[in-house]
Amino acid sequence: MRLPLLQVRDLHIAFNQGEVVKGVSFNLALGEKLALVGESGSGKSVLALSLVKLIEGAKLSGRCLWTRQDEVNLVPDATDAPNTLDLVKLRERDLEPIRGQDIAFVFQEPMTALNPVFSVGEQIAEVLQIKRGMTREEAWHEAIDLIKVTGIAEPVRRAKSYPHQLSGGQRQRVMIAMALACRPRLLIADEPTTALDVSVRSQILDLLDHLQYRFGMAVLLITHDLEAVRRFADRVLVMEKGVIVEQGDAKEVLAEPQHAYTQKLLNSQPIRDVVVPPTDAPVMLQGWGLGVQYPASGGGVKAWFIPKKFTALQDVNFVLRQGHTLGVIGESGSGKTSLALAALGLLPIQGQMKVSGHSWSGKSKVDLPLRRMVQVVFQDPFSSLSPRMNVSEIITEGLAVHLPELDALGRLRRVLIALSSVGLTEQEFPNLLSRYPHEFSGGQRQRLAIARVLVLDPKVIVLDEPTSALDVTTQKQVLQLLQKLQKQRGLSYLLITHDVDVIRAMAHQVLVVQNAKLVDSGNLDHILHHSTHPYTRLLVNAGYDKK
Known part of the structure; x- marks a missing residue:
């Protein structure tokens, strides 16, 4: 049986205007690919970001038990097993070593997440210097290696590029490289393919699948795309209005959904309902x-005299x-x-x-x-x-x-x-x-x-x-x-x-x-x-x- 890396127990997340995540429970094992699906506003991203308290003003109750490595120098909650930490109860300073290092994020819109005034290589190197204590030179060479690992051609040249000089797919690969910089045990990918065209979307999912296998990490894929779930995930959680309404083996849930909401999502494939207009219309x-x-x-x-x-x-x-x-x-x-x-x-x-x-x-x-x-x-x-x-x-x-x-x-x-x-x-x-x-x-x-x-x-x-x-x-x-x-x-x-x-x-x-x-x-x-x-x-x- 695989190691339970993350155990979420009766998690509630509320803001001043009300509760948005209501009694969520699930396990995530090391090496597992878990998908969290639902419509916009269902609470998917709030749940993921709140695992490491990245949303200001969120009030959490319940438990998020994180299985630590021996070298993590934090004192666990005394009521838990000696090798687990309750992320809900951890103070800000105790969460810092976990954020970006044990748990890393790939966000939906890389153009927003990346700094426009630094090259992508510099941004990856900065993570390596801060989190892994590398020198500037070591971090730069490691950044180039990470860019290469994610399948970007000409990694040395691309490391010197700025975000606006890369395509959407290349920017998303840079975000993945940055997330991998500290060898996380859990990678949370929040709608990583939504803004990409269909062939690049396919490539990014293949890349995540390859890297998950190569590094043995767990992946939590947040998406509204059920075809991405079918292609990528081992298990799936279906979320509606802050509640997990169905969960199980991804292929089984998608083949034989039990809950009406899951069936509704599966029936959301666009239907062709157009008239056939005259071929000689104006x-x-x-x-x-x-x-x-x-x-x-x-x-x-020369560009001043011979504009290109x-x-x-x-x-x-x-x-x-x-x-x-x-x-x-x-x-x-x-x-x-x-x-x-x-x-x-x-x-x-x-x-x-x-x-x-x-x-x-x-x-x-x-x-x-x-x-x-x-x-x-x-x-x-x-x-x-x-x-x-x-x-x-x-x-x-x-x-x-x-x-x-x-x-x-x-x-x-x-x-x-x-x-x-x-x-x-x-x-x-x-x-x-x-x-x-x-x-x-x-x-x-x-x-x-x-x-x-x-x-x-x-x-x-x-x-x-x-x-x-x-x-x-x-x-x-x-x-x-x-x-x-x-x-x-x-x-x-x-x-x-x-x-x-x-x-x-x-x-x-x-x-x-x-x-x-x-x-x-x-x-x-x-x-x-x-x-x-x-x-x-x-x-x-x-x-x-x-x-």
Whole structure:
């Protein structure tokens, strides 16, 4: 029987506004991979962070028994076995040797977790100097070795890079390298793949699996992605509203769930419910020979005289018809977002763009009526909605620009219709118009972002990763809403995503973009089942093995 590394017994976690974790109990053995799943707000991250008291203001009761190594020089609770420590009762100074050393974290968003003004090698080396007492030179060489262990090519060069110079997958590998610096016995990975594209997501899970086996540590994977659980975990805990409602062998729980909430999560796979619009429907958005270039950094003094250019998009052609969804899929950095910004008239382009048959650049006042026709829903509603504006101000902001002739009553009528269209009403949310974004959940904020677009009655909506920041059940709800709105209003969607499941649920036609170039295109059936292009097959097959 494997050593019980962590024993959580009747753990309660409360804040001033109430209890968020309610009587949780579980064991985690050394060498075990345990997944903790649930929707956003279920208490997963609060539970994990509270194990080492990383959340200010949290009030803990119950027990978290940590099996220590002989060399850990702490005095255990006298009521416990002599080789265990109760993390709930430990003082701050006694927790310090455990944090980052025995228990390490990999956080969801590495761009936020990493310091932008230090190279990634310096940041890993700092951990080694503080926690393992290495000299600066020793720490630097060890940092390079750790970067190499996580599979990053050219580790010496990458160690000197800053976070913004790395891809999303590389930044997450750096976070894993930093977590491994002190050879922890427990690695807690909090949504480590949520912000990554599908093939990189697969690589990160494979890396965690390899490193867990290599170092013999325990891993607690916090996720809302049940396919990640199926692929990675030995056991699973299912958490709903602060309570563990089901636990057991991961494959058994996912194959035969006993609790209704687990069944609900498993049934949250996006469902295709789209109409088949006429193939000769009017063209709403069209691009020929589209190219996008950005100024490239570097080049020394010569760069002042011969500016270098970075090509983000090259010679792309597409047609989007009324009532159709054109999916654009590719890995991070492939050029998807540049295509979206070009379609919105927010970037200078090479080539031609037309909206409803009219030339479109987005630059002049002549384009203002066309701009109203082409709107956008961004990936992260919390970032795209101003925290200083209430719902009424957010939704009416566009009306002031595009429909200034409307009086107050006309604006209010449009706002209420838009909010009702996305399922937000005064009956469900009293004082809805005076609320602020932070008072809503992630899915509700995305509905607000959609309402902000609908109030202008657009013909084309650019959807830039509209569900990637949401948990699985909320993803399904938002996609169903988008499908309903498309049927009701005849909307055309330019859907940017890295998720094959979203493409499968929404798209009629698909563009596959790699390294700034359009490498494949066709209808959904062709892309998913008949394309022979190796990159298309890589993306489709990189989706988790669905069984």
